[in-house]
Amino acid sequence: MDFNLTEEHIMIRDAARDFAQTELLPGVIERDNKQEFPKEQIKKMGELGFLGMMVDPKYGGSGLDTISYVLAMEEISKIDASASVVMSVNNSLVCWGLEHYGNEEQKQKYLTKLASGESLGAFCLSEPEAGSDATSQKTTAIEKDDHYLLNGTKNWITNGRTADFYIVIAQTHIDKKHKGINAFIVEKGWKGFDVGPKEDKLGIRGSDTHSLQFNDVKVPKENRIGEDGFGFKFAMKSLAGGRIGIASQALGIASGAYELALKYSKERKAFGTEICNHQAIAFKLADMATQIEAARHLCMKAAWDKDQQNDYTMSGAMAKLYASQVAMDTTVEAVQIHGGNGFVKEYHVERLMRDAKITQIYEGTSEIQKIVISRGLIDK
Ligand code: CAA
Secondary structure (H helix, E strand, O other): OOOOOOHHHHHHHHHHHHHHHHHHOOOHHHHHHHOOOOHHHHHHHHHOOOOOOOOOHHHOOOOOOHHHHHHHHHHHHHHOHHHHHHHHHHHHHHHHHHHHHOOHHHHHHHHHHHHHOOOOEEEEOOEOOEOOOOOOOOOEEEEOOOEEEEEEEEEEEEOOOOOOEEEEEEEOOHHHHHHHEEEEEEEOOOOOEEEEEEOOOOOOOOOOEEEEEEEEEEEEHHHEEOOOOOHHHHHHHHHHHHHHHHHHHHHHHHHHHHHHHHHHHHHOEEOOEEHHHOHHHHHHHHHHHHHHHHHHHHHHHHHHHHHOOOOOHHHHHHHHHHHHHHHHHHHHHHHHHHHHHHHOHHHOHHHHHHHHHHOOOOOOOHHHHHHHHHHHHHHO
């Protein structure tokens, strides 16, 4: 067992750290206030290879491993979780599924653009009445001559307006329940495809979250991913890796808040000394650092499982469950250590606290992660 990072890993981590400091930090508070999508920053992330990190270079990706992805996600998330969710969705839920289950034409047409950052992707599974209960898809894709006719509504879609290509999960054979579900690639601008208003959110306010409506959208048959009825498995397999991305996002939010709190505690004085010298604060820092280290190990273990081609469903779910709790606990304590200043936007920790909450909700709530983990234990 070797806990050392390779030189390449260190280089990637440092590149992500530099990018976050120089490109994301300026303006992050303003974008959060205005709910502004980090358009220019995401474009640069694409140019640097952060949007298709694990995709084979022959399809426009960076050809890196999952460990590199976790390292980069942590650094980007320390500064701007609105940018890192775009990165996570594009890498894990869109590019990964297309590379593994798309056919050659789909890869040439869509993956090359998505992995290089020329285009952006969205993953459309959730519906008004199908969040955790993902098999209850009401969106239908009914087979016609050379196409499917898509009808329905998707909710809380990351990159809802900014995406160019959407992976849409829909029910084709209602009688077959989840075995009748398919996944399709849908392009922005197709007739009958409308995007609803942007959601006004508690956190990750810069990210672009919308509902989508499909009214008799004609989807060519060649845009179905995989065999007929593969859509639910496709979604579950994509989400298993997506959860490593969100776990790393939670880790980054936690470590970002901790680093700010540590720095502040060494500068701020009370009762004649820097507040880090008071045990009440020092013990908080000790708890935060210990929990973050444990979360980092879980994220790395899940990434390692994926890179070794081990089953990573359970380790990814464990990483997300734990890291998202650590993100909540750590950001609340970081605000507390900052006192009155913690409640003020310019100190960043209140934003990190708001951003942390979503990591316990999207890509499977904490309760869903417990279902996945416990089923994995019992089925072993
Ligand atoms: N890999 C492969 N197949 C899987 C799988 C996995 N990880 N998990 C489940 N399946 C398969 C099962 O084997 C089963 O197939 P068979 O019938 O052929 O055996 C099928 O899927 C149905 O599974 P279950 O019977 O376990 O279904 P269930 O109704 O009990 O639900 C669940 C399972 C785990 C709760 C699932 O519904 C789930 O993960 N729900 C949460 C959905 C979710 O994460 N949504 C996030 C939205 S995306 C998002 O947030 C993106 C964003 O923008 C940030």
